[in-house]
Amino acid sequence: MTVGGRLDELALAAVAAATGAWPYQPKGRQKTYVAQGGKRFHLRTRTEEDDGEWFLGINERCWRAGEYFVLACGGPDAMFVVPVDEFPGKDGFPRNGTDRKIHVVCGRGQWYLRDPHPRFVLDQYRDAFYLLV
Known part of the structure; x- marks a missing residue:
């Protein structure tokens, strides 16, 4: 996972373009944001791996109904906005401490x-930032 990099800026700019305002972080150190209108999302970014696959960690506490995951994969700069309610259950993913390992292909x-x-x-x-409006 990258922190504060180019992918973060691209994803946050896309959220701002869709919602009309930059999202804010309720807790400054975490990659959890609130979009204008109050929708909470968890941003996870990763630069491209050598084999064209991306590995992201999502903490178990982020699996909350009514919230969203924004997954940004570098290289082709593909971004996905997925409602937590539609995302597969956390028990289906390998565990790494309190994180679940998400493998995007x-x-x-x-x-x-x-x-x-x-x-x-x-x-x-893909690019479903309208879900955050």
Whole structure:
């Protein structure tokens, strides 16, 4: 996960363009934000891995109904806005301490989460910043 980098700025600018204002952080050190209108989202960013796959960590406390995950994958700069309510349950992902390891893959033109099985397709959530309005 990157902190405060180019992908963070791109994702936050996209949220601002969709909602009409820059989101704010209720707690300055965490990558949890609130968009104008009150929707809370958890931003996770990662530069491209050598094999074109991305690994992101999402803390278990972030799996809250009514909130969103914004996943930003560097390289092709693909961004996904997924409601937590539609995201697969945290128990389907490998654990790393209090984080769940999210593995984003782009294969044969389709974006998806490798775990859990069956795969969770992300394509419909690409650039879906309107969900945060």
